[in-house]
Amino acid sequence: MSDSTSATPGLRDRLTQAINQGARRVPTWVLYIVGAVPPIWLFIAGLTGGLGVDPVKAMEHQMGEWALWLLIAGLCITPLRRFARINLLRFRRAIGLLAFFYIVGHLLVWLVLDVQILSQIWRDILKRPYITIGMAAFVLLIPLAVTSNNFSIRQMGARWRQLHKLVYLAAVLGAVHFVMLVKGFQYEPLIYLGVVLALLALRLPILSRRR
Amino acid sequence: MSRIWKSQFKDHHVTDEALYLNRRQWMAGAAGLGLGAIAGPALAAPEGLEPNSYEDITNYNNYYEFGTGKSDPAKYAHTLTTSPWTVTIDGLVDKPGDYQLEDILAKAQIEERIYRLRCVEAWSMVIPWNGFTLASLLERAGVQSGAKYVAFETAARPEEMPGLRYPVLDWPYREGLRLDEAMHPLTLMATGLYGKDLPNQNGAPIRLVVPWKYGFKSIKSITRITLQEDQPFTSWKDANHREYGFYSNVNPTVDHPRWSQATERVIGAGLFGSRRETDMYNGYGEEVASLYDGMDLQKNY
Numbered sequence: 001m002s003d004s005t006s007a008t009p010g011l012r013d014r015l016t017q018a019i020n021q022g023a024r025r026v027p028t029w030v031l032y033i034v035g036a037v038p039p040i041w042l043f044i045a046g047l048t049g050g051l052g053v054d055p056v057k058a059m060e061h062q063m064g065e066w067a068l069w070l071l072i073a074g075l076c077i078t079p080l081r082r083f084a085r086i087n088l089l090r091f092r093r094a095i096g097l098l099a100f101f102y103i104v105g106h107l108l109v110w111l112v113l114d115v116q117i118l119s120q121i122w123r124d125i126l127k128r129p130y131i132t133i134g135m136a137a138f139v140l141l142i143p144l145a146v147t148s149n150n151f152s153i154r155q156m157g158a159r160w161r162q163l164h165k166l167v168y169l170a171a172v173l174g175a176v177h178f179v180m181l182v183k184g185f186q187y188e189p190l191i192y193l194g195v196v197l198a199l200l201a202l203r204l205p206i207l208s209r210r211r
Numbered sequence: 212m213s214r215i216w217k218s219q220f221k222d223h224h225v226t227d228e229a230l231y232l233n234r235r236q237w238m239a240g241a242a243g244l245g246l247g248a249i250a251g252p253a254l255a256a257p258e259g260l261e262p263n264s265y266e267d268i269t270n271y272n273n274y275y276e277f278g279t280g281k282s283d284p285a286k287y288a289h290t291l292t293t294s295p296w297t298v299t300i301d302g303l304v305d306k307p308g309d310y311q312l313e314d315i316l317a318k319a320q321i322e323e324r325i326y327r328l329r330c331v332e333a334w335s336m337v338i339p340w341n342g343f344t345l346a347s348l349l350e351r352a353g354v355q356s357g358a359k360y361v362a363f364e365t366a367a368r369p370e371e372m373p374g375l376r377y378p379v380l381d382w383p384y385r386e387g388l389r390l391d392e393a394m395h396p397l398t399l400m401a402t403g404l405y406g407k408d409l410p411n412q413n414g415a416p417i418r419l420v421v422p423w424k425y426g427f428k429s430i431k432s433i434t435r436i437t438l439q440e441d442q443p444f445t446s447w448k449d450a451n452h453r454e455y456g457f458y459s460n461v462n463p464t465v466d467h468p469r470w471s472q473a474t475e476r477v478i479g480a481g482l483f484g485s486r487r488e489t490d491m492y493n494g495y496g497e498e499v500a501s502l503y504d505g506m507d508l509q510k511n512y
């Protein structure tokens with residue numbers, strides 16, 4: 001913990017430094033390119049029979065799961081910086097926007113390939129709590145995606161940071177959505193919810209004041 | 212009543228399965244296949260009911276004893292020992308006891324039944340089963356007059372079923388039918404599909420098939436059948452009685468609380484396949500609707 005105060009840097013510090021230096025060399029646009037590959041691959045696999053017997057559900061589930069990973073990755077940035085001094089802040093926007101695009105993809109699979117029927121779509125959004133909650137998470141993320149640019153940050157000032165705290169709620173709702181949709185008692189979605197809640201807990205004043 | 216299992220296939224369906232379906236005629240009556248004798252004439256489907264491929268049927272399964280993913284059973288169910296296999300028949304029967312599967316099969320009239328399977332998760336596929344009526348088995352055991360229900364139990368072997376480590380349901384998996392449902396001629400004990408022995412992921416070596424009910428009623432790998440007076444414990448109802456009722460008849464007008472039952476995704480239709488409208492009693496209403504005369508189906512879901 002106090003490695004950083006000693007004269008010769010410890011292994012942990014050198015590692016942190018290496019990560020930070022390496023990260024600085026990666027342009028952020030690389031993330032958008034890399035992030036576009038999995039959904040495209042998924043779609044092609046679905047078309048060519050690579051996703052098994054039920055490609056629609058496979059795509060729907062995979063996009064949902066990846067979106068949740070990305071939301072979680074986005075929530076890791078601040079704790080990593082605060083507790084491990086790993087600085088990946090410049091990738092946060094790309095990760096957040098990718099999460100949003102993946103959720104749009106997840107939603108599109110549901111709309112276009114799965115449910116298809118307009119009247120049933122509306123009924124499901126209103127009547128099915130897990131869909132309502134997923135939808136709420138998506139709607140909360142729209143203003144965040146729209147304001148994920150330098151211009152908005154300059155324009156909005158302190159309000160920008162306030163607004164972007166909505167991602168906490170959206171991530172919780174996304175994980176709750178997963179908990180609600182499985183049948184029987186299953187651990188996997190609860191683990192995701194636990195991870196999201198733990199990452200939010202790290203932001204509580206008691207914990208974040210540690211340093 | 213023969214509407215359900217009479218009629219023919221379109222001959223443009225040129226796959227291995229189609230070959231099998233054509234060869235059925237001469238296979239009918241041939242002994243072997245480890246299925247006992249296939250009785251002819253082979254029974255077919257109502258018009259337009261085209262079976263899914265063997266591939267579809269054996270790679271998309273809900274069998275939580277082997278994991279909750281749809282492809283888990285295909286991956287892990289090979290560990291299940293299906294021979295020797297004993298089915299205990301007990302309760303209100305004249306001849307209770309442990310019935311060896313070979314003995315059951317030796318006297319069984321194996322038929323082919325092509326049924327649509329409608330899952331409670333709002334998807335469906337069409338499966339050419341081989342099996343015999345549950346009624347014929349129950350008659351052999353001798354149902355006593357006090358019996359009103361039939362309870363079924365799936366094998367629960369932690370050393371062979373990795374899914375039992377997780378408390379997804381209260382193991383062993385249990386299901387039940389009212390006696391008249393059990394005795395209905397559509398109610399099948401399946402021991403094969405596509406003329407082959409039942410693959411483990413589909414519930415080998417012997418499973419129930421009740422085509423007018425959601426798939427989870429059609430319990431797999433049965434080790435016990437109990438005739439009793441009271442309505443049996445059923446696993447999904449126990450897990451969530453608001454979502455899964457004892458009857459669980461396919462009914463497009465009664466939604467599952469978490470999803471609509473009005474339509475179903477057709478497995479095997481590909482990425483751009485469309486949904487089909489779900490039929491009351493999964494299309495078997497002509498045969499079974501009278502079983503539920505006077506019952507409130509909104510309450511008895």
Ligand code: HEM
Pocket residue numbers: 060061062064065066067068071103106107110131134135136137138170171173174175177178181
């Ligand atoms: C923050 C937003 C969201 C997140 C993080 C999210 C995440 C997930 C996850 C992790 C799954 C399960 C994947 C699996 O089983 O492996 C899932 C399934 C699903 N999601 Fe979402 N989701 C979100 C929004 C939505 C929205 C807006 C809709 C539609 C209106 C939706 C509809 C569905 C459906 C229909 C399923 C599949 C349910 C089934 O098994 O049939 N989700 N989602």
